[in-house]
Amino acid sequence: MANATLSNPIFHDEDAARAHFEQVRWPDGRVCPHCGVVDGSTELKGKAHRKGLYKCNACASQFTATIGTVYEDSKVPLNKWLLAMHLMCASKKGISALQLQRELALGSYRTAWFMAHRIREAMTDTSEAPLGGEGKVVEADETYYGKPAVCPTRRTDGSAFLKGNPKRRNSRPVVALVERGGRAKAFHVAVADKATVSALVMKHVHPATRLHTDESRLYTGAADVFASHETVKHSAGEYARGDVNTNSAEGFFGVFKKGMKGVYQQCSEKHLNRYVTEFGFRHNTRAALGFNDSERTDLAILGTVGKRLTYRRTDEAYV
Numbered sequence: 001m002a003n004a005t006l007s008n009p010i011f012h013d014e015d016a017a018r019a020h021f022e023q024v025r026w027p028d029g030r031v032c033p034h035c036g037v038v039d040g041s042t043e044l045k046g047k048a049h050r051k052g053l054y055k056c057n058a059c060a061s062q063f064t065a066t067i068g069t070v071y072e073d074s075k076v077p078l079n080k081w082l083l084a085m086h087l088m089c090a091s092k093k094g095i096s097a098l099q100l101q102r103e104l105a106l107g108s109y110r111t112a113w114f115m116a117h118r119i120r121e122a123m124t125d126t127s128e129a130p131l132g133g134e135g136k137v138v139e140a141d142e143t144y145y146g147k148p149a150v151c152p153t154r155r156t157d158g159s160a161f162l163k164g165n166p167k168r169r170n171s172r173p174v175v176a177l178v179e180r181g182g183r184a185k186a187f188h189v190a191v192a193d194k195a196t197v198s199a200l201v202m203k204h205v206h207p208a209t210r211l212h213t214d215e216s217r218l219y220t221g222a223a224d225v226f227a228s229h230e231t232v233k234h235s236a237g238e239y240a241r242g243d244v245n246t247n248s249a250e251g252f253f254g255v256f257k258k259g260m261k262g263v264y265q266q267c268s269e270k271h272l273n274r275y276v277t278e279f280g281f282r283h284n285t286r287a288a289l290g291f292n293d294s295e296r297t298d299l300a301i302l303g304t305v306g307k308r309l310t311y312r313r314t315d316e317a318y319v
Contacts, residue, residue: 010082017079018052022065024301032056033067069304070118076111080104084115085122085300089285090293093259094278120274122303123281125185132209134227137180139212140201140219141249142192144171145260145272172269174256174276177204178248180212183284186252188273194218212244252283 009016022030029039034056041054044062052064066072071081084104087095095103101112132138173192177200178184185204189196197218202225205211211226213219215233223229230244239245256279260267267275285291285299 006083006086011079011086014077014079015051017077017082018065020082021071021078021301022052024298025065025069025305030054032059032061033063034061035059068306070122071304076104076106076115080106081115082297082301084112085119086293086297088116088119088278089282089296089300091263092282093255094263094275096263096265117271117274118304119300120278122300123277124303125277125280125284130204130206131177131179131183131185132206132211134206134208135210136182136206136208137210137212137243138205139178139180139246139249140176140197140205141178141214141246141253142173142175142197142216142218143253143257144173144192145188145257145267146171146269172272174253174272175200176249176252177201178252178283180248182289184249184252184280186256186276186280188269188276192218194220198222212246214246252279255279255283 010020011017030041031038032041032054035058037056037058040058041056041063044053044055050064053062054064055062066074066078071078074081084100087100087103097109097113097116100106100116101109104112106112106115172188173190174186174188175192175197176184176186187200189200194217198221201211201219201222205226207225208227211219211222211229213222213229213231215231215235219229219231232238232241232245240247256276259279260275264275281300282296285296291299
């Protein structure tokens with residue numbers, strides 16, 4: 001994105017927005033979504049044709065750049081979509097649907113809410129590369145979102161919430177795996193028990209990694225799987241011992257909780273994983289890793305390709 005300011009024409013002019021989106025989606029030439037032919041299409045220019053409509057010379061199918069993306073069939077102008085994505089990508093702690101409605105002059109809160117969830121879908125991390133590796137540190141930790149006093153007594157699937165610690169009862173667990181100085185993977189899980197957390201750690205962390213956690217029993221036995229398993233004992237007031245700590249994971253949770261409490265304020269369990277995805281995306285494209293707001297937005301724009309999110313077909317409540 002040549003200009004990251006809000007005065008950029010792509011945020012105000014639909015033709016400029018479409019041209020930018022086509023450049024992001026087709027950097028090596030237009031690709032027919034029906035037959036895959038590259039640079040084998042012709043733009044249809046006539047009073048009966050809308051702008052940005054192409055006809056493939058190989059299969060004779062018509063297509064636009066928005067086919068197969070979250071923008072397909074949307075009545076919201078593309079420039080407003082790009083502005084919404086920029087605002088969500090540039091806001092460290094997120095932006096509420098009500099604020100999006102005001103900034104984009106949308107007709108209803110429902111439209112802004114649905115757009116925000118489609119954008120979160122575009123932010124989904126599809127990388128299968130594990131975190132860490134030889135000589136690297138990955139911190140694992142878990143937190144609980146929601147207040148026991150206001151959370152329902154049962155989950156959306158009918159199962160009961162946690163029993164025991166009253167601070168965690170009825171709260172929704174979120175597990176974060178954070179590579180120190182690198183990427184993070186975060187998940188909302190049904191229950192943060194040893195089986196669930198161990199499966200996530202083993203799937204997403206390279207075995208040559210140094211694993212750092214607190215003294216939680218969820219990670220017992222990790223030393224047999226990874227290069228080492230080192231812990232800090234928070235219950236005894238120990239938060240760092242040499243380079244052994246979980247500060248990166250706690251920093252990730254700090255931003256997540258401030259955003260959820262200060263910006264979004266409340267979130268049902270059904271949608272929590274979408275919000276976790278949003279904060280993970282911004283963490284993985286932060287300035288410390290060499291990204292700016294425009295590059296982060298373009299990555300989110302590219303993530304819209306091949307994704308169609310409708311809440312008539314609800315997503316899974318858990319990972």
